[in-house]
Amino acid sequence: MDLHMLRQFLVVARLEHLSRAAEELRVAQPSLSRTIARLEGELGAPLFDRAGRLRLNDTGKLFRGHVERALGELDAGRRAVAEAAGEGFGTVRLASETFLTFTAPLAAYKRAHPDVEVELHQMPAADMSRALLAQDVDLCAASQPIHADGLESVRLLDEEVWLATPLDHPLAGRASVTVDELAGQPFIAAHKGHWQRRLLDRLFAARDLTPKIVCEGDEVGSIAELIIAGFGVGLVPGLARRSASMAPVAWIAVDSPDCRRTLSLYWGAGSRLSAAARLMRTTIAGWDWIAGEPREG
Secondary structure, three states: OOHHHHHHHHHHHHHOOHHHHHHHHOOOHHHHHHHHHHHHHHHOOOOEEOOOOOEEOHHHHHHHHHHHHHHHHHHHHHHHHHHHOOOOOOEEEEEEOOOOOOHHHHHHHHHHOOOOEEEEEEOOHHHHHHHHHOOOOOEEEEOOOOOOOOEEEEEEEEEEEEEEEOOOOOOOOOOEEOOHHHOOOEEEEEOOOOHHHHHHHHHHHOOOOOOEEEEEEOOHHHHHHHHHOOOOEEEEEHHHHOOOOOOOOEEEEEOOOOOEEEEEEEEEOOOOOOHHHHHHHHHHHOEEOOOOEEOOO
């Protein structure tokens, strides 16, 4: 087996669809099918279940983990050699659910290190552990826990999450509101898997309730705009409340100790971070999120 074959296997394993994988790889589907069959022949075991839709089986999942780590180490080795040879200060790859939170520290980092090549990857938290362990990215920022062995993390921010409503909403004059009182309210929500949506679902499930969602989407930054337009209410983190660009909405505390978010930065425990990645980790971990500037000292 060769690296080309292994990289093709990872695409098929990710998509679990031969024709889409062939399109992404820009190869003919019959050729890709032969590549996968040849790999399975060399391994002496099938990697996919082919009854109906193509599915990665348990053996394939086991092999995928080893391939991701192996290719990740090779890529890390290439970057380390380039850095040691003086071919640039290095590259840093950061993944996050959203980059709205990181605009200021990323701008400060780029001003301080203009020669660093920065790659930003928007990614759901569910995919972050695999990306880190495979060394597809160096750092991941998530507002929900990433449960996986082999990762290290630092807490960046723990803050209250508020209910935001239009200024003329019946709840707008309230200092706080219970989850029970929010039953039946139209919510503007992020898609399933995003931390805001998971928090909303968790708060309601604890009361044996289901939120009424009238808008669900990927554009988290548009939630406030839809709220001010009168389409519904939504959960918005306290950091956004302090933003000068935040639309004028009413802010109401949710009477639940669980209505909070914890923002953390993750990296692989055994990975050799480039100098550029170490500097970004220091910049983000040392950021004062309230003042919007680096912490003193």
